Amino acid sequence: MIPPARQKPVFRFAPSPNGRLHLGHALSALINADMAKAAGGRLLLRMEDIDIGRCTPEFETAIYDDLTWLGLAWEEPVRRQSEHLDEYRAALKQLIVRGLAYPAFMTRGEVKARAAQSEEQDRPWPRDPDGAPHYPEDDRFLTDSVRRKRIASGERHGWRLDMESAIASIGTALTWAETGDGETGEIAADPAAWGDVVLWRSDAPSSYHLSVTVDDAAQGVTHVVRGLDLFHATSVHRLLQTLLGLPAPRYHHHRLILGKDGRKLSKSQGDTALAELRKAGRTSEEIRRLLGL
Template sequence: MAEEAMPDLDHHTPIFRFAPSPNGVLHLGHALSALLNAKCAKATGGRLLLRMEDIDIGRCTPAFERSIVDDLTWLGLTWEEPVRRQSEHIDAYRAALDRLAALGLIYPAFLSRGEIKAQVKRASSNGQSWPHDPDGAPHYPMDERCLDPLDAQRRIAQGERHSLRLNMGKALSLLNAPLNWTEGADNATITADPAAWGDVILWRSDAPSSYHLSVVVDDALQGVTHVVRGRDLYHATSVHRLLQSLLGLPAPHYTHHRLILGSDGRKLSKSEGASGLGYLRALGTSPADIRVLLGL
């Protein structure tokens, strides 16, 4: 399949997107994000797109996608067709990965989570600190950045489980200027810090891409000008800005909205049935009630 072409855009028309993963039912946090995107699109005379981020083919199902569409329709939202499904655009992500590989920025990584954890534990026992990313996960060890290519290919050919990671140090060395993005209604300039994430995964062994890679490719190919999403993805924007810079992709305007928290004070998850829109609908909750619950 040929590489997808960038769209011919009317740059005066804002383009927003709501991009859930169909690996569970929508909850109140998703409703807030969807409604804010729709509100912003309406207020600016913009367009609203729906994207199914179903790159994790092991967990995403058509049944969950149908429930998402049903919930959004119940909320009164409309969007442009067709819906983009990541599972139908693997070649686009592979093309982006190949461009990064041509720059010498990609390497195969073979360590399991257990092996990474063991290295971190050994370093700690020796009094050494180990860097962690903004989500709290330890950085991947740098040892494999310089693996012999023939040895790496041999291990891959033998079926050894691996992922493909970005050499963060080398990627940052290619930048010609500091990275930043424009955030929120006040257009604040935020300095990006992709190094805080270490050597991020761009191609997983259990999925044909990673969130970081697929989301920046999708936003560019769909001409998205405004990304409105939860505060939990604020720091990930640093990685997205780096990939956009390396791949020559445009940078949308970002707004990271407040999160809806559960009774335990943590971000809602799809496993919490009490916050699921389908559950609330069954109790007789109306779309207007949902907006009140969300402070809209």
């Protein structure tokens, strides 16, 4: 009997076309490409363009130009999140039907104000690993009739995961396989640290947590390679994968490129774009050396 062909490892680079790529993006893209090549695998490209207000075709084209200049090649077609909203909506519906998601009516500003008021009165407020305050429990305990009336009235709302119920529903501890630049081995997931995370935003479709989980499964991604700033978010992704019956990839969270002030490079802060380095005469080989590759 001939054994089945071994599936090729699948890697992906998934930028958001809401600005120009910088050195931090170059590091992630190149590490993905290098690891895919070393493993004899495939490299996919995904545009995380759910934030329709900030993502533009011009930025998407610029990403292709930058990646080509870096010497990267990827499989077509490129997956765009904006073209798969029905898939994210279907995943959300699964969680709603099971009673694991609820409509959330408070804005981020209101949540921050509630947390600040509590902390001013020396009452600690739980915060997630990124420092954002947990969502209050108010909406989680509203009756269905109250929720329906508020939604029917047109009140703006998103959807959040009932973290306590979600964890209880799986009845087992979660882990993930990690090979990155921080902790390695079998990592214990702690999704509770994130509180009731957003699944569907009131100001944009879906959320990062839900869409990236669905995307990786839909694209058959076997190796998720991304920055250490997303290390702790993996706990939420492992929980969603388990709840939705999706496979768990291996993870590799790599070092970050920091600015002179010690913060992570950011498009919104205007950090030097790859296009500017290219205009200044830098070559892709120089970029590799600059990044320690």
